[in-house]
Amino acid sequence: MTDFDKATEWRDALNAELRGATDALNALTNELVGDAPRIMGLTPDNVKADPRWREAKAKVDRLFQTLQRFNVGYTRQFKRELAARHRANRYA
Numbered sequence: 001m002t003d004f005d006k007a008t009e010w011r012d013a014l015n016a017e018l019r020g021a022t023d024a025l026n027a028l029t030n031e032l033v034g035d036a037p038r039i040m041g042l043t044p045d046n047v048k049a050d051p052r053w054r055e056a057k058a059k060v061d062r063l064f065q066t067l068q069r070f071n072v073g074y075t076r077q078f079k080r081e082l083a084a085r086h087r088a089n090r091y092a
Contacts, residue, residue, distance in 0.1 A: 003078075004078050007074055007077070007078060010070070011067075011070060011071070011074060014063070014066060014067045014070060015067065017063055018060070018063040018064060018067055021056070021059050021060045021063050024056055025053075025056040025057060025059075028052060028053055029043055029047055029053065032046075032047040032050055032052075032053060033047055
């Protein structure tokens, strides 16, 4: 297994963890909002004040920043491999 494969697996794991945390945050938001209308899809202030929501939001933000920092190095280090994979998928 190459470094590129290992990095890709780690990136996929980070993406899956972020997706799970985001789904949990959305479920909690929907639970806290209930049947109240959400104007333009915004999260109401009373939901944002809930400590469980703040904790879930902080987790999503931390995971997003981790993935963002990882992607910077990932795309720089594996530029050729990513381009080759893109070409292979594009013309397949």
